[in-house]
Amino acid sequence: MSHVRIHPSILSADFARLGEELAAIETADAAHVDVMDNHFVPNLTWGPAVVERLREVSPVPFDVHLMIEDADRWAPRYAEIGCESVTFHAEAATAPIKLARELRSQGARAGMALRPATPVEPYLDLLPELDLLLVMTVEPGFGGQAFLDVTLPKLRRAAEAIRGSSARVALQVDGGISEATIERAAEAGADVFVAGSSVYGAADRAGAIEGLRGRAAA
Ligand code: DX5
Ligand code: ZN
Numbered sequence: 001m002s003h004v005r006i007h008p009s010i011l012s013a014d015f016a017r018l019g020e021e022l023a024a025i026e027t028a029d030a031a032h033v034d035v036m037d038n039h040f041v042p043n044l045t046w047g048p049a050v051v052e053r054l055r056e057v058s059p060v061p062f063d064v065h066l067m068i069e070d071a072d073r074w075a076p077r078y079a080e081i082g083c084e085s086v087t088f089h090a091e092a093a094t095a096p097i098k099l100a101r102e103l104r105s106q107g108a109r110a111g112m113a114l115r116p117a118t119p120v121e122p123y124l125d126l127l128p129e130l131d132l133l134l135v136m137t138v139e140p141g142f143g144g145q146a147f148l149d150v151t152l153p154k155l156r157r158a159a160e161a162i163r164g165s166s167a168r169v170a171l172q173v174d175g176g177i178s179e180a181t182i183e184r185a186a187e188a189g190a191d192v193f194v195a196g197s198s199v200y201g202a203a204d205r206a207g208a209i210e211g212l213r214g215r216a217a218a
Contacts, residue, residue, distance in 0.1 A: 004186070004216040005029035005170070006209050007063050009196030010054075011045065012143045022058040024205045030063040030084065032174070032194045037068040040092050041141035048074075052081040061085070065113065065174065065194075067140045068092065072099050079108035087111030087134050087172075090123055100129040111172070115140060116151050120158045127167040132192065133158055137185065138175025143196040147176025152188045159189020179215050186216040 009032040013021035022031055033051055038044040055062050061084035066075055071088035072095055078086045079102075086108045093099050093112075100110035111132035114120060116139060127133070135155050138145040155173065162169045173185045174194035182193055195212055202208035 003191065004213055005192045006199075006212050006216075007032040007172075007192060007194045008199040008205070008209065009034060009143065009174070009194050010200075012196035012200035014200075018054055019057045021200070022054065022060070025199065025209065026059040027206045028060055028199075028209050029192075030061040031058055032196070033062050033064045033083070035064060035066045035068055035078075036141065039069045040089065041067045043067075043141045048077045048081055051078065051083065055082045063087070063111075063192075063194075065111075065134065066092075075099055076102050076106060079103050079106035083108060085109040085111055085132060087113050087132060089113045089115070089140075091115060091118060096123075096126060097129050100126070104131075113140075113174075114154075116148050120154050120161070124161050124165075127162060127165050127169050130167070130169050132170045132172055133162070134172040134174055135190070136175055137173045137177070137181075140175075145176055147178075147181040147184075149184070152184060155185065155188040155190060162189075177212070179211050182212055182215045183218060186218075 007030045008025045011034045036043045036045045063085045064078045064083045071092040103110040109131035113134035172192035173190040177195045178198040199208045
């Protein structure tokens with residue numbers, strides 16, 4: 001299997017101490033930054049001004065997950081402020097190919113996310129346009145939800161399609177990832193694991209990251 005990457009989600013961090021919370025995950029491969037607009041999902045977080053400042057103090061790259069409507073308009077803004085990877089939802093982008101090309105031309109990695117009930121098959125031709133495919137393993141909107149096993153067959157089909165294509169696309173899972181579930185997702189073919197409550201809910205964040213890494217590689 002390919003290299004395991006752990007991306008803690010700062011959605012579960014202490015919002016009053018975000019700078020320190022980013023410093024606490026310096027052993028991670030990236031910080032997962034959830035942007036929500038209260039329209040695409042029933043929750044609201046932060047926008048580009050806050051993310052730009054956080055990026056300046058973060059010791060790790062930013063993996064931005066946009067749970068917003070009008071992704072075509074806003075996603076390039078996150079590449080512009082220095083986010084290394086920008087993921088938009090397939091359900092929210094009007095012109096995903098154009099958008100992915102724009103993000104890449106800005107020097108960011110282009111990611112596309114699918115809600116649990118969105119099939120992957122209609123999007124397989126887009127793999128060469130993408131650097132990352134995110135299969136949501138909970139309904140987007142909130143941290144701390146239970147991993148949906150019903151998404152595993154889709155994850156397997158996505159992994160097979162990526163293996164069978166010449167495109168180099170990372171396969172990310174997000175939602176309910178813990179030491180109890182990460183092996184299932186890894187076995188199905190995921191190689192990038194977002195973990196919010198299982199990292200920030202632990203007193204020892206570095207230990208939690210190592211624990212997840214070990215389980216995923218097992
Ligand atoms: C949920 C977000 C996730 C969230 C995951 O919509 O996209 O990134 O932070 O949290 P956990 O790991 O607690 O399920
Ligand atoms: Zn997320």
